[in-house]
Amino acid sequence: MPEAAPSRSWRRAFDDLGQGWRQRPLWGYLGWQDIKQRYRRSVLGPLWISITMAVVATAMGILYGALFGEDIRTFLPYVATGLLIWYFINGCILEGSEVFIANEGLIRFLPAPLSLHVYRLVWRQTLFFLHNLVVWGILAAIFRPPLGWSLLLAIPAFMLLIVNGAWITVLTGIIATRFRDIPPIIASLANLLFFVTPIVWQYDTLLKNPAVAERARIAELNPVLHFVEILREPLLGEPIVWHHWIVVGVITVAGCIAALVCLRNYRSRVAYWV
Known part of the structure; x- marks a missing residue:
């Protein structure tokens, strides 16, 4: 009989990820049920996701377009696409920090891999994204756009x-389970990130202004900018700026390594911390 791997081992960490992935029917069903439960007894059901996104995008696009003197024909799709991407990122950040806390009962009494809850959350955010993608399709x-x-x-x-979104959920979820001050801190930082990310203001416009071009490049220190741009550029038919992809690639590799180390060292303690 093979000897069981110690609780802190790479084998246990990768087994957790593999077992969670093999339970796709379970977390896929649970993720869809999360959305249905949220809109239970409403007439339009999950269509409210797209309606809410459309109303917010239209209001912000018209308001900030008028303030900045932008052409509404290009600015409204720009804002809507930025919000589409932001909602996914923000959902993974905010809900990810509480993913294990919110599933305390399941973690304590259901023998399931931790990654199941991570996959469920990311799948739910993906479904939200696909619902909101309808708004982009209508505006397109x-x-x-070209x-x-x-x-x-x-x-x-x-x-x-x-x-x-997956590695952020693993990393922040485990840390926040141990230190309960982390979720409100992350929520505050997420609000700040929204305003420093080019969602309702155009980064390229600032770069074209010689008076502020150099200072505008400080915005690239915000990692969320690069994640927004790699998806917004193809959705709007804009020229692809490859250095955004390079930055995202580096962050992805570093983040996955950090999340794996955290999962290896602390996955066995989550059940006690929750």
């Missing part, structure tokens, strides 16, 4: 967002 049909073959890059770009 109305304003007709879409081309670069639109296909939206697929690997979103895959990168999913991978990063």
Whole structure:
């Protein structure tokens, strides 16, 4: 009979990820049920996801477009696409920090891998994203951005967002389970990130202004900017800026390593911390 691996081992960490992935029917069903439960007894059901996104994007696009003197035909799709991506990122950050705390009962009494809860959360955020993608499709049909073959890059770009959403959930989820001050801190930082990320203001416009171009590059210190741009550029038919992809690639590798180390060392303690 093979000897059991110690609780702190790479084998246990990868087994957890593998077992969670093999339970796709379970977390896939639970993720969909989370959305249905949220809109239970409403007439429109999950369509409220897209309606809410459309109302917010339209209001912010018109308001900030008027304030900044932007052409609404290009600025409204820009804001809507930025919000589409931001909602996914923000959901992974905020809900990820509480993923194990929120599933305390299941973790304590159901013998399931921790990664199951991570996959469930990322899948739920993916479903939200797909619902909101309808808004982008409507705006693309109305304003007709210059879409081309670069639109296909939206697929690997979103895959990168999913991978990063997963490692953020693992890392912050485990840390926040041990230190309960982490979720409110992350929530405060997420609010700040929204305003320093080019969602309702255009980064490229600042770069074209010689008076502020150099200072505008400070915005690139915000990692969320690069994640937004790698997906927004193909969705709007804008020229692809490859250094955003390089930054995202480096962050993805570093983040996955950090999450794996954290999972290896502390996965066995989560059940006691919750």
